[in-house]
Amino acid sequence: MAGANDVWLLLAAAEGRLGAYADGLMREGRRLADALEGDLTAILLGPDIDRLEETLGKFGVNRLYHQRDDSLADYHPEIYTALLGGLVQRHQPRLFLSLAASLGSDLMPRLAAAIGAPLVMNCSNIETAAEIEFTKRVQSGRLQATFTASGGGTNLATLDPEYLPDPEDAKRDTVTQRHEVTVELATIPTRLEITSRQKADPKTVDIREAEIVVALGNGVGAKENIAAYEQFAELIGAALGGSRPVIDSGVLPHKRQIGQTGRSISARLAILCGISGSEYFTKGIDQVATKIAINSDRDAAIFKHADLGIVADVNTLIANLTAHLKNGAKRGGGA
Ligand SMILES: Cc1cc2nc3c(=O)[nH]c(=O)nc-3n(C[C@H](O)[C@H](O)[C@H](O)COP(=O)(O)OP(=O)(O)OC[C@H]3O[C@@H](n4cnc5c(N)ncnc54)[C@H](O)[C@@H]3O)c2cc1C
Structure with missing residues (x-):
């Protein structure tokens, strides 16, 4: 059963592997879940995710929600927002985090608007004091601003990959709960149609x-x-x-x-x-x-x-x- 102090992570996965920076995001999620005395839950959408469970466990994830539909392999903003919005509203974790990369930057504002939750983008740090404090660089890095969100409920944030912990000291653990999500995607109303996708140029891609x-x-x-x-x-x-x-x-x-x-x-x-x-x-x-x-x-x-x-x-x-x-x-x- 999900708890009110839980930390949830949206992880990007494709062709059976996690996206870049997933290890840093999971480490950060584990740190925050420990501080809040909650569990760490990961969400994976799309096919080819079976082999990833061991990696998730290694980085301290104890619960996994996943939906396997082939059509989720490609990000569709309206479908992802409806699916994740439903899950977050049902389970009400304390924090819902994603990377400030292409998926998180497009999806999280939509999700915040859909479920009426506070969102801080591009965080360099999150701390759990009496309230949760979100820090981010502003004015081209000249200033640092800290935000708190009062009123309980789920707080949304994206994390700037540059500030994630170094890739070491993985915590060995296992995913103890697995939940298959079976939302009927065809029932989600959509107005956007993705007409083409192009791969990034290897010479310039991160x-x-x-x-x-x-x-x-x-x-x-x-x-x-x-x-x-x-x-x-x-x-x-x-x-x-x-x-x-x-x-x-x-x-x-x-x-x-x-x-x-x-x-x-x-x-x-x-x-x-x-x-x-x-x-x-x-x-x-x-x-x-x-x-x-x-x-x-x-x-x-x-x-x-x-x-x-x-x-x-x-x-x-x-x-x-x-x-x-x-x-x-x-x-x-x-x-
Ligand atoms: C604090 C710290 C942080 C560091 N961080 C990093 C880091 O982030 N990344 C990193 O890479 N290193 C890092 N290093 C350096 C690291 O310790 C190694 O020195 C470095 O990785 C060695 O690079 P290399 O394998 O290319 O070179 P070398 O160790 O010189 O190895 C070259 C290899 O090429 C082979 N070789 C030679 N000629 C041929 C040939 N013609 N055909 C086929 N094989 C050939 C040799 O057999 C050898 O195995 C760090 C070191 C310190 C102290």
Whole structure:
């Protein structure tokens, strides 16, 4: 049974994996649920969510609500608002949180309006004192404002991913309650029709949200070699990231650094090129679904983290793969 001190999280999931920053949101949710002495509930909408339960438990989620309809794989504002509004009104958690990313930024104002709940967007921190305090940066970060919402009921907030806790110290737990939601979606009135969707450009997408990542390590060698990886990444629709030495060398910007002091990626596939496997780096790839490591040293630690390990000179292998892909494209084009 849901309780009045519970914290609820809306998590984005696609193709069997959680969206970027989900780990930070769950950690923050767990901290707030502990402070409020409530439970932490996650909501997942869409198919392919079965394999995620273990991850949710690891991050301290104890209750899960999910609805599996295929049509929920793509966000529809009116359907999501009606479905979540009904759930929140029925169970009245203390806090309902989402990331200040594309889903949360569009959905949460609609949800707040639909259920008449207070909402603070882009929070940098939430604290539980006598009342819940929501802090956010205002005036381009020159000032910090703190809001409280009196009157009880559910408070809504989106959390700025930049201020979420670091990806470490996962709390081991299990999801103890699972509730299947079975709202008849066809009965929800809609006026909006989504006519097209386009994937983000891998060159500019936030690396945390990239579907495929080619990660470059020291083993890639000289700066002149980077162009070959750019070409390879373009051919397979991947974003380029790097280990710290590569970022420090200036070939990629800091926001492309993967690891504890960089970013955590949650890609469907990551190809790890000439990376030794330092713990500082591997903390950033925990949530990648499939990892392929290429290293010339068969004893490299990175192989322990990989689903597929290839012992090879990475520059030669990537050059061969690129040639193969290009030839394939030419043959395909001429057919
Ligand atoms: C406080 C702190 C925070 C840190 N945070 C981060 C972080 O966020 N992210 C991060 O990445 N690091 C971080 N580091 C640095 C980290 O400890 C490692 O030094 C770094 O990850 C090593 O990067 P690398 O694997 O690319 O390079 P190296 O350790 O130099 O490894 C290069 C690998 O390439 C292989 N290789 C060489 N030539 C070839 C070839 N021709 N073909 C195939 N393989 C080849 C080698 O066998 C080797 O395994 C941090 C360190 C500290 C102290």
